[in-house]
Amino acid sequence: MSNALAIHAKAAMLSEDWADDVRITVADGRIASVTVGTAAQPDDQRVGLLIPGLPNLHSHAFQRAMAGLGEVRGAGDDSFWSWREAMYRVAGQVDPDAMQAIAALAYVEMLEGGFTRVGEFHYLHHDPAGTPYADPAAMASALVAAAQDSGIALTLLPVFYAHAGFGGQEPQAGQRRFVTSLDGYARLHAASAAALRDLPDAVLGLAPHSLRAVTPDQLAALTALAGGAPIHIHIAEQRREVEDCLAWSGQRPVEWLLDNAPVGPNWCLVHATHMTGAEPSTLARSGAVAGLCPVTEANLGDGLFPASDFINADGCWGIGSDSNVLIDAFEELRWLEYGQRLSMQRRNVFAARPGDSTGAVLFDAAGRGGAQALGAAFGIAAGHSADLVSLDPDHPALAACPSGSRLDALIFAAGRAAIDCVWRHGAKVVSGGRHVARAAIAARYASAIERLRA
């Protein structure tokens, strides 16, 4: 049992509630047993507080390379669309080596920031001229290598992208690295499956980019290809997209998708920001996951998700770091709640019932919804991969904190500074808040960035 490990926690969060004196054994990366109310054994790794790692359901890893560079005012009013031009310039420059270096750093930061699985919404397929690489999954393989370098669990979502706008508009020059035919996409998808073969806990899904970028026929073909695998799509992020969809179809994007595609629990609708009327409750009833990215949606000026209507209909949601401008699971959750407080001018919005801890509700919902969207499991339970985060019990916000408020204290008062160690698939990848390979991965990132900006 060279791969065996046991962790003893003074308290651990097990399916929605805290238990004391919890001993967890791990074999071959998976949790073999969870025992509550037991003493530590001599060789156990002892921790204070233990929580499961969170899934990050939406990432474009390469965009970490432009973090902080899109905040200088342009000539007119800046918007998502002017930001997208800058993003396309970065996208035009990244080769497979740079992709691996940038993604590895982003994934290190995710592991340090509370995430143990990433859903990589991957559209940067071809070389800068738009020609497929000799291996059509060369860029996907760079993401797989970055997942290996960092240890994070990967749900790869290769993106199908064909058009610049509703009604099958010709793609723009800045989109040429993304565009495939359906046949080309099938080759890419098969090559991606091969690239994932040796990565522990890997999942392969697929992603029609948006209703702007795929026609109804293409969407139907992709849906058929998916089987039960995760299907992710960007939707209703921007008002202009809603207006264009109305002009094209007479319906709003979420409305159109729910009427015209077999949306169900294996679907993730990323953003779904601009919904009105019955859209939030219809989406909730479909069983699909709303993929919310509060930090990026704020950075891009997208708008606020209509959470109240969606929660009231028991909607399922998770969080994503999207543009990776800042990577922090707890800041995503904190500002998801805070955005609602600011717009509704009341407190504890996500906590629907008296006595509910807002932090516990947010954490549990994001964990379950994120895992559902990524085709994975969530939580500290036998059979699950050992994806665990220990917290410093002496952090001032957590010391002497009643157990019922611990996740509030973590999310609203302490933040990621309270993270001590992270185990992924049973391997300790973060210690003292720092990824064990951070120095080497950061050095490789820095030289990749210097090359890009030269």
Place this chain on the structure above:
Amino acid sequence: MSNALAIHAKAAMLSEDWADDVRITVADGRIASVTVGTAAQPDDQRVGLLIPGLPNLHSHAFQRAMAGLGEVRGAGDDSFWSWREAMYRVAGQVDPDAMQAIAALAYVEMLEGGFTRVGEFHYLHHDPAGTPYADPAAMASALVAAAQDSGIALTLLPVFYAHAGFGGQEPQAGQRRFVTSLDGYARLHAASAAALRDLPDAVLGLAPHSLRAVTPDQLAALTALAGGAPIHIHIAEQRREVEDCLAWSGQRPVEWLLDNAPVGPNWCLVHATHMTGAEPSTLARSGAVAGLCPVTEANLGDGLFPASDFINADGCWGIGSDSNVLIDAFEELRWLEYGQRLSMQRRNVFAARPGDSTGAVLFDAAGRGGAQALGAAFGIAAGHSADLVSLDPDHPALAACPSGSRLDALIFAAGRAAIDCVWRHGAKVVSGGRHVARAAIAARYASAIERLRA
């Protein structure tokens, strides 16, 4: 020159712009010289990037003791007012020893989080029965001791509090520790001045709590007492307060104050959230500082400050950590901008002119406005106190970042994790991101909290 020190920075932010190879000499806590484009000398402390510390213009230090404990849903809709009841329960328990222990930890976290001066809006004057302590400034002295323990610069703002609501309503039981007569306040103010005598860079201002808590006559008396010292007042934080003010006076709070008090550059209007019509531009023209507390205003569900109208009128503002639920200068700035982006659905709102870096505009405005509100100086310049923050130049978000985007990268992409060292009045108080006295101060905090919650 036992108190002498020299720091050499590869780059330092000097009055709105970066300069390379900057050597700063310090004597007796103050910057003696700033030389640009010069080599380091053998005994210099060498740093990568150097920025000035920011002022935190609004803090209730004792509220750090309830951080994370106000996020459990109550019986009805939670609001600022239900949170205030919980806050009053904590306020009822804190004695001078606990005040010192809690404030010292909060101040340590401020220094680790980018702040080098705090404006302490201090109303917890008397013992739990409402009787003045033998030394009327016993609680103020505890705050002074906490500033000494941590090294932070203090602007003390003793609060005058007399009434529970507009029109001179009798104070409630939960407010008895706050209430004084005007004579009692004058004694408290004089004793506070004495308590501050030996604290480097200390400033004494005064603070009518709010238009709810003081009558027009009391406000006039306090204004006369101030001379040119800082005057801070809570205003227009909550819609109910606006409605009550309208019912009482026929005017909105900001409107009433600007019409009935000599509001000028030594005033700080804290929150000023709910303004309409001409209020933002009239406030801007008064020269007073708007005291914005984005994290707390989000936590309490206050609402969003009308920044666009205020910026267009060249309004002066700064930031405060207020309830101290989370202490982080860069998160305050990030979400001040993000709140505006979400409500206006555009980007780079605070950057008014093409080519402006949003981060640089935010940092400079918060530095100058905060310093103005606290009666202090801001920036790296000869004669100023040596209040300096060094950043890790190898942080991935800062490495290879063009200088014009460095403050964007710091505020939006790196956050406080990039802070390396902090000097306050020439003494190094933070090293490697950690306050040099953190362990002892955190232990004292933990035992104070255990006592409070027992």
